[in-house]
Amino acid sequence: MPEPKATNITWHEGTIDREARFKRLGQRGCTVWFTGLSGSGKSTVAVAVEQALHDLGRHAYRLDGDNVRHGLNANLGFSAEDRDENIRRIGEVARLFADSGLITLCSFVSPYRDARDRVRKLHEEAGLAFFECFVDIPLKVAQERDPKGLYAKAAAGEIADMTGMSESSPFEPPENPEIRLPTHEQSVEKSAGDVVETLKAKSVI
């Protein structure tokens, strides 16, 4: 261990709080929660929003199956209990990211209203903005897109409990989402723009 060099650090009492972080970053941390059927375009829009925010000099981070399912939630399966715990943990992590000052973009099917509402409540109790973004397309369109081939597998009986395909695996649409994106009727650019405009209107950026 080399002898550390002298620094000109002056420590003053008191912690850096949320407002100081928000001011430093030039934005207010928050969570945008994309919910919708598999194939609705949640991640596609989230990627476009991330790009748009970056172009505006803002700081965002995406949470999705790619970086959560194989890491934090690798020890969870697909039972009802584990699905609940999956969304609970993501909600808690999103709250931490929002508190840090980042615009947190979460893309998860998250079919159950109760689970989403718990994440909303978690943010509200912490005084953090939460935007539910319903990526809203008809099941038929999602089945036609089927980007991951999941609907075909479900139709062939290879996947049980595919969201939207049976009464036991419903998608419960948000009742009062802050944002609704009918991605079958508008471009990705338009959808991303809708999200960015909402963030502007709500003084996040």
Add this chain to the structure above:
Amino acid sequence: MPEPKATNITWHEGTIDREARFKRLGQRGCTVWFTGLSGSGKSTVAVAVEQALHDLGRHAYRLDGDNVRHGLNANLGFSAEDRDENIRRIGEVARLFADSGLITLCSFVSPYRDARDRVRKLHEEAGLAFFECFVDIPLKVAQERDPKGLYAKAAAGEIADMTGMSESSPFEPPENPEIRLPTHEQSVEKSAGDVVETLKAKSVI
């Protein structure tokens, strides 16, 4: 839902990657992991580092018992299995924060070498810098400080398994920490400065 306004967003293919985030924030995301006995000064130093980084125009976020134990890890107890899962989840969350571009300051007793090494490995595999910061004071000093009154309770038999107090609850010191802070021999300012100097030396900031 009001009609969204037009925006000048142009979406180009490709996601914003880690390097783009690091460049935008003007720093490289990483994790500083403070480990040491209860009362060693982990959180005190982390707070001072956060303050120093803020004064330098940098972006940090602290993870500690206050914002993790009552949230993400509220459903964990203190069994050996739960303690392992506690550190595992924190390590995964730290990795996400480091990936987002923030300088992540984690303060947890984290007495077991294996658990800390797993967090280190997680970062290394993801190509993210990890700095183990051993807040290194004698048990006797920690017991004298006893800021939370935990050692007194342990001595009175009110707390079992207090780290450092028995052979069954050892603190396993890091063998090759990037930073060692003997907080009983140097000021908080000096300790925070040591961390900041390491981050500078390693081109994080």
